[in-house]
Amino acid sequence: MAATLMDGKGLAERIRAEIAEEVRELGEIGLATVLVGDDPASDIYIRLKHRAAGEVGINARDIRLSSQTTEDELLEQVEQLNADDAIDGLLVQLPLPDHIDEARVIRALDPMKDVDGLHPLNFGQLTLGRPTHVGATPMGIMRLLEEYDVPLEGARVVVVGRSDIVGKPVSLLLLHANATVTICHSRTRDLPSVTREADVLVVAVGQAGVVGREDVCEGATVVDIGMNRGEDGVVGDVDPAVAEAAGLFTPVPGGVGPMTIAMLLRSAVRAGRYRRGLLAFPGG
């Protein structure tokens, strides 16, 4: 059996068209990104985000700071953007240079503008099952699963990876969708014995081939988040041969990646709604 590929690219295009319409209705929406240093992968992500934002009519501000920027200087920049009325959504591209405390910077973000959903208030709301801003990648994964009518209620879902940006938040969303969720990580013993139990397998590790053909059960839905740059371009975490066993499978590229960008734009619009009082924000 060959898996059906989950077309994130096509779905993301449709979502972006919807967002363009929403932006027209709302008027000006401002999104600021802050990149510290010159990490080439981060530079590519920021460019993609800005191009997509421009295409849907979002005013995107691309703030670049040198790798020598101090933590206090970055906090000052965040404070300025928090106070800037033209900015609805705000994200600080991670990872930050080692001399900057990421947690402190994230706590400094205005939660209402925190489109990555990393501020403790937004993360707490997600944990409580009352999500506000949730990261774009986990939202993109859920939207793809919905699009392909993947049953989650009571399903055995295995998430490999427990990062704050992907593994943890998507696990919580899946839990709230009534899946039975198992979270795996680098200390998990005998990973294949766990992944083989999955009706739905979500892999966010950052290592090509961490899940192979023999590690999934026949007909499973396999969502590959990995983006690993190698000689052959970008490859996922899952061996593409998994498509021989899986029922549904996300290609890399063209699966979760485009969905992430589309959902970030959606979060910027959501931030605009929070800020205009069109949606209630806790404590806002």
Ligand code: NAP
């Ligand atoms: P991360 O912060 O490095 O987290 C990786 C996770 O994988 C950690 O929880 C780690 O466990 C776990 N892990 C490492 N080696 C493992 C192994 N051999 N077996 C099982 N688990 C293992 O990475 P991330 O930010 O979540 O990103 C993961 C991948 O997704 C990367 O390739 C990244 O580029 C990609 N990504 C793609 C998108 C997109 O839009 N498509 C968005 C974000 C990220 P410990 O916690 O024990 O260390």
